[in-house]
Amino acid sequence: MKKIIIFGTxxxxxxxxxxLQDSDDQIIAFCANKSKIDKDELLGLPVHAFENIEEKFPPNEFSMFIALAYSEMNKKRTKFFNEAKKKGYELYSYIHPSTKIWNKFEIGENCFILANNVIQPFVKIGNNVLIGSNNLISHNTSIGDNCFITSNVTMGGHIVMGKNCFVGLSSTINQRIKIGNECIIGSGTIISKNTNDSEVYATNSSKKLPQSSDQISDMI
Incomplete structure (x- = not known):
């Protein structure tokens, strides 16, 4: 059983x-930068200042998870990942038991993979990657450090994704595609060609029809 400190409130x-309530590991406390702490307790656990967290919870006895989302192209989460590593902490990774994985799967530190994903053989996931639910990550695909994959994403085989990318809901990346660093792939987008660093892809918004729902109800 690992004893975990969650960075973030x-x-x-x-x-x-x-x-993590369903895991065999135990959350001991939350922590954050001292300037961001506005209460001493959260969900029944103490909240401590990150600046001197190692004095209360020694890195040789506790692990840490950096629970920050994708703000600033995941750079804020990356910053505190690096700072926690400098303090000597092992960064905790978690895979929900309903996610299907095979042998020949590699995963880094500070990764969190939620329910009902299918991750095929020979997939490599870097450090500090968050993956939502109901995604397909196909064989021989590589996801770089500090990425955020939302939910219902389909990724073909042999994809190479760079660092600090964001992939929106229900998007699709075709097989053998290379995604540059710090790319944003918006919800519902289909990527069929390689992308360069820092590019943004989005679909057009849904079209509002002139008819009301009553007028077309017989067509449904």
Whole structure:
């Protein structure tokens, strides 16, 4: 059983607290920068200052998870990942038991993979990667450090994704595609060609029809 300190007190940190209730590991406390702490307790656990967290919870006895989302192209999460490593902490990774994985799967530190994903053989996931639910990550695909994959994403085989990318809901990346660093792939987008660094892809918004729902109800 690992004893875990969660960095962060926001919505993601609180959700992760509940996700881990079903694991064999134990959350001991939350932490954040001293200037961001506005209460001493969260979800029944103490909140401590990150600046001197190692004095209360020695890195040789506790692990840490950086529970920050994708703000600033995941750079804020990356910053505190690096700072926690400098303090000597092992960064905790979690895979929900309903996610299907095979042998020949590699995963880094500070990764969190939620329910009902299918991750095929020979997939490599870097450090500090968050993956939502119901995704397909196909064989021989590589996801770089510090990425955020939302939910219902389909990734073909032999994809190479760079660092600090964001992939939106229900998007598709075709096989053998290379995604540059710090790319944003918006919800519902289909990527069929290689991308360069820092590019943004989005679909057009849904079209509003002139008819009301009553007028077309017989057509449904």
């Amino acid at each position: 926001g919505e993601l940190a609180q959700r992760i607290f509940f996700y």
